[in-house]
Amino acid sequence: MTTSTTSEAPTAAPLLDLHVLVVAVRRRRRLWGSLALLGLLAGVALAVLLPPPPTAVTKLLVAHQEDQPNDPGTLIRTDVALLQTTRIGGKALKSLNSTEEPEEFMKDYEGVGLTNNVLQINVTGDSDAEAVARAQALADAFIADHVRRIKEAANSEAKALLDQRDRLRAELTQVNKSIGDRTPTSGPKTSADMESLFARRAELTSRIADFDQRATEARIGAPHLIAGTQIVDAPRPVRHSLAKAAATDAAIGLALGLALGLAVAAVTAVVADRPVLRREIAANLGASVIAELPLRSGGLWRRRRIRAARERLTASLARTVRGSAEPLSLLELGCARSTSAIALDLARALAADGPVAVIDGLPGPHLADRRPKPGDPTVVGGERAASLSPQERRVGVGSVAPGAAWTDLQYLGTRTVLVVRAGHGSAAWLHTVARQLADQHIPVIGVVLIDPDPRDRTDGTLWDGLQTALRGRNERPARQDMAGRRLAERVPKWAARVPDNDQEVR
Numbered sequence: 001m002t003t004s005t006t007s008e009a010p011t012a013a014p015l016l017d018l019h020v021l022v023v024a025v026r027r028r029r030r031l032w033g034s035l036a037l038l039g040l041l042a043g044v045a046l047a048v049l050l051p052p053p054p055t056a057v058t059k060l061l062v063a064h065q066e067d068q069p070n071d072p073g074t075l076i077r078t079d080v081a082l083l084q085t086t087r088i089g090g091k092a093l094k095s096l097n098s099t100e101e102p103e104e105f106m107k108d109y110e111g112v113g114l115t116n117n118v119l120q121i122n123v124t125g126d127s128d129a130e131a132v133a134r135a136q137a138l139a140d141a142f143i144a145d146h147v148r149r150i151k152e153a154a155n156s157e158a159k160a161l162l163d164q165r166d167r168l169r170a171e172l173t174q175v176n177k178s179i180g181d182r183t184p185t186s187g188p189k190t191s192a193d194m195e196s197l198f199a200r201r202a203e204l205t206s207r208i209a210d211f212d213q214r215a216t217e218a219r220i221g222a223p224h225l226i227a228g229t230q231i232v233d234a235p236r237p238v239r240h241s242l243a244k245a246a247a248t249d250a251a252i253g254l255a256l257g258l259a260l261g262l263a264v265a266a267v268t269a270v271v272a273d274r275p276v277l278r279r280e281i282a283a284n285l286g287a288s289v290i291a292e293l294p295l296r297s298g299g300l301w302r303r304r305r306i307r308a309a310r311e312r313l314t315a316s317l318a319r320t321v322r323g324s325a326e327p328l329s330l331l332e333l334g335c336a337r338s339t340s341a342i343a344l345d346l347a348r349a350l351a352a353d354g355p356v357a358v359i360d361g362l363p364g365p366h367l368a369d370r371r372p373k374p375g376d377p378t379v380v381g382g383e384r385a386a387s388l389s390p391q392e393r394r395v396g397v398g399s400v401a402p403g404a405a406w407t408d409l410q411y412l413g414t415r416t417v418l419v420v421r422a423g424h425g426s427a428a429w430l431h432t433v434a435r436q437l438a439d440q441h442i443p444v445i446g447v448v449l450i451d452p453d454p455r456d457r458t459d460g461t462l463w464d465g466l467q468t469a470l471r472g473r474n475e476r477p478a479r480q481d482m483a484g485r486r487l488a489e490r491v492p493k494w495a496a497r498v499p500d501n502d503q504e505v506r
């Protein structure tokens with residue numbers, strides 16, 4: 001007794017199936033591999049054709065009056081910004097007797113703060129000697145500007161100290177005048193006032209002397225700051241290795257090309273929605289996958305496996321054709337060459353039972369332009385199919401690609417085997433193919449998958465495939481008895497499912 005399981009409610013499809021995405025990206029390895037190789041070659045070409053210009057480097061030790069142990073690098077960043085100014089660039093060009101504009105010269109050098117007090121200057125030029133000269137001029141110009149700013153700050157400080165000293169001197173003059181105007185008396189109040197004036201005069205004299213000393217030190221600037229700002233690494237040319245630059249650029253180009261290729265492959269896989277796995281193709285076509293064949297042959301061991309798979313497929317299709325009087329067709333989607341080879345193999349296998357003709361319904365010249373071999377079956381076009389003898393077996397070959405003439409498919413065969421290349425048709429088109437074949441009352445016996453994913457472990461069998469393939473039909477293909485009479489077979493009625501509990505009975 002044949003029973004059928006109750007169809008379960010379809011689960012919600014995930015928005016993004018990672019398994020399908022990984023398989024689709026892996027199948028597009030030619031795309032991202034080509035982009036990665038292109039990026040690698042572009043990196044090598046960039047290193048060879050566009051070598052870096054001659055460059056010189058120098059390092060300066062820059063002392064700051066506001067140096068603090070916890071300084072986050074603000075002062076050295078200020079020095080880098082000052083280096084990229086037309087004032088320093090113009091002074092460097094003036095020392096080089098160059099007529100170049102400072103704005104253009106600023107594009108040829110840069111400053112990098114290595115530490116809070118170490119500044120590195122990178123300069124490019126037309127030659128190593130010119131780059132070294134430019135680096136020296138820039139270093140001298142920056143140090144001179146830095147010393148000038150230190151001295152200006154010191155002079156401003158000295159002026160402020162001298163102004164404060166002059167104010168105290170004026171006050172001292174008033175105190176001395178007050179002491180001179182006092183008459184010598186012996187009163188206690190007078191004695192206290194005199195002591196206060198003498199103490200104030202002593203304080204003012206001390207402060208005036210202190211301001212004089214500080215102003216004198218400030219006039220000469222901060223000697224330790226001036227002496228601490230110097231060139232610690234003389235300008236020298238930077239040696240560039242072509243091999244190292246080519247390897248670096250090649251690695252960067254390879255990584256960028258690979259990333260771009262993977263991104264393009266992933267996006268196109270999601271947007272195109274082309275089923276690759278067996279379970280997806282079987283579900284969209286409503287028929288089980290009965291065989292798989294690779295698109296290309298590899299080594300000797302792989303050729304043997306492909307030959308054995310094709311022989312098994314040919315034998316299976318031959319048994320199917322012999323077991324029914326209805327003609328069989330092979331309809332391709334994205335693999336016309338493979339479908340033509342399968343049809344010819346099937347016709348050769350059936351030639352032992354009688355005359356066989358292959359009806360060519362393909363849009364291309366895959367069968368028409370072939371070179372016939374001795375013993376090959378007859379290949380006729382679709383327009384000559386009516387002239388064939390009724391005793392002659394027919395194997396139709398057609399296409400269900402976009403643009404196919406759906407009403408002509410029934411003349412190729414009343415039953416069909418779909419030969420589909422994995423990842424060729426979109427899910428919407430596979431649905432269209434299944435719907436059109438059902439409307440033409442052409443049952444799909446099975447699907448031959450071409451170029452499957454070698455790591456696909458999904459199940460391509462539909463347990464209700466017979467119902468799907470024969471929807472709209474009340475009888476199965478006719479078969480013959482021992483006397484050669486055709487007997488009609490009815491589609492088996494599926495037995496009712498026995499309820500498990502009273503709730504299901506109600």
